[in-house]
Amino acid sequence: MGSKRVVVTGMGAITPIGNNLNDYKNSLYKGSSGCDNIMSFDTTNFKTKFACEVKGYDPLDYFDRKESRKMDIYAQFGMIAAAEAISDASLDIDKLNLSRIGVIWGSGVGGIETFQNELINFAENNKNPRFNPFFIPKLIPDICPGLIAIKYGFRGPNFATVSACASASNAIIDSYNYILSGTSDIIITGGSESAVNETGVGGFNALKALSERNESPKTASRPFDKNRDGFVLGEGGGSLILEDYEHALSRGAKIYAEIIGFGMSCDAHHITAPHPEGEGARLVMDNAIKSANIEKESVDYINVHGTSTPLGDKSEILAIQNVFGSHSYNLNISSTKSMTGHLLGAAGAIESIASIFSINHGLIPPTINHSTKDEEINSKLNLTLNKSQKRDVNIAMSNTFGFGGHNTSVIFKKYK
Numbered sequence: 001m002g003s004k005r006v007v008v009t010g011m012g013a014i015t016p017i018g019n020n021l022n023d024y025k026n027s028l029y030k031g032s033s034g035c036d037n038i039m040s041f042d043t044t045n046f047k048t049k050f051a052c053e054v055k056g057y058d059p060l061d062y063f064d065r066k067e068s069r070k071m072d073i074y075a076q077f078g079m080i081a082a083a084e085a086i087s088d089a090s091l092d093i094d095k096l097n098l099s100r101i102g103v104i105w106g107s108g109v110g111g112i113e114t115f116q117n118e119l120i121n122f123a124e125n126n127k128n129p130r131f132n133p134f135f136i137p138k139l140i141p142d143i144c145p146g147l148i149a150i151k152y153g154f155r156g157p158n159f160a161t162v163s164a165c166a167s168a169s170n171a172i173i174d175s176y177n178y179i180l181s182g183t184s185d186i187i188i189t190g191g192s193e194s195a196v197n198e199t200g201v202g203g204f205n206a207l208k209a210l211s212e213r214n215e216s217p218k219t220a221s222r223p224f225d226k227n228r229d230g231f232v233l234g235e236g237g238g239s240l241i242l243e244d245y246e247h248a249l250s251r252g253a254k255i256y257a258e259i260i261g262f263g264m265s266c267d268a269h270h271i272t273a274p275h276p277e278g279e280g281a282r283l284v285m286d287n288a289i290k291s292a293n294i295e296k297e298s299v300d301y302i303n304v305h306g307t308s309t310p311l312g313d314k315s316e317i318l319a320i321q322n323v324f325g326s327h328s329y330n331l332n333i334s335s336t337k338s339m340t341g342h343l344l345g346a347a348g349a350i351e352s353i354a355s356i357f358s359i360n361h362g363l364i365p366p367t368i369n370h371s372t373k374d375e376e377i378n379s380k381l382n383l384t385l386n387k388s389q390k391r392d393v394n395i396a397m398s399n400t401f402g403f404g405g406h407n408t409s410v411i412f413k414k415y416k
Helices: 021-030 073-088 114-125 136-140 145-151 169-179 198-206 243-249 279-292 310-330 344-361
Strands: 008-013 101-108 158-161 186-193 234-243 257-265 301-303 332-333 395-402 406-413
Touching: 008 169, 008 243, 008 279, 008 344, 021 310, 021 344, 073 186, 073 234, 101 145, 101 344, 101 395, 114 186, 114 198, 114 257, 114 301, 114 395, 136 145, 136 301, 145 186, 145 198, 158 169, 169 186, 169 257, 169 344, 169 395, 169 406, 186 344, 198 279, 234 257, 234 344, 257 344, 279 310, 279 395, 279 406, 301 344, 344 395, 344 406
Parallel strands: 101 158, 101 186, 301 332, 301 395
Antiparallel strands: 008 234, 008 257, 186 234, 257 406, 395 406
């Protein structure tokens, strides 16, 4: 198992700042905000009236009407991202052993839009209360990998990971391990989420987790800024094609990057709040560095979890300083959630893609909307504030942390 290598040979994305991979990349480097007033429902009675929605989305641009009615929006986003990644990887389905291709997918809340709408319809129909027969299949988080497999005929490992905001990263880690074990040649992985609805916004408002900067939505997601007041909800999906290195070579695949290690840990502290000293975050990054068998000084860039919450940002930065010591000052650090908002279970997918972009293009995406220094966050750290920065990136780390104390780090390396 130790001699195997796992590489990324395809990527796809549908995000609040770009409905495909190339548009997502360009918007990241421009420092574009995907946040605006919510268009999908009436926010009159909500404390937060904005989010990072996918722009101009019409399911009929991707699916026929009958097909779209059988899928929650989160699954639609997943299907779209996976289709782009499969095309990007130039997978010739007719020439591949489909029993050795799997789909492992992450989603934190699954079909929450379906859950909300079906309960409303049931409650309002007093004369004949009933549920749609597709209610359960549309709702469950594991339906998206099933749908992807059905479309293409993939008969390898197929399941969903659910670990809140770490879901997609856990899916990537599981995919990596299945390929290392020799179980699969290729795994389509990633995550998708669509929780910008009354239930999602109302639920996170009740937790006091969301920003309420209604007067200035585009600047609401401001990681590390003194005046940050909560995260901004986002939606979309991202997909990566992970492949056994020798298999990729045999079919002449382009290779974006190599995965060389990962970390997992648990805060064991609180159901929603991070450990105040960042103990779980410290442990997960330590574990990732050990797994990758690298020196900590070889890490060039960290795409942090960085949700723009008062405690979360501070504790993650503290953890980085504890792990990397003096090398912390040589790192580039940034939070792309400042642009995309927080895609919950899909965050690890689109942020892994952003990390790979930094390796491929020698350019670090910025942390936008920073205007006021937080005295509790070390100002000597390079947080890549407000503008992209050029840097030759050999190794990048992507952090994602979830409610329940679930922590993941994935390490990507330039392909050589």
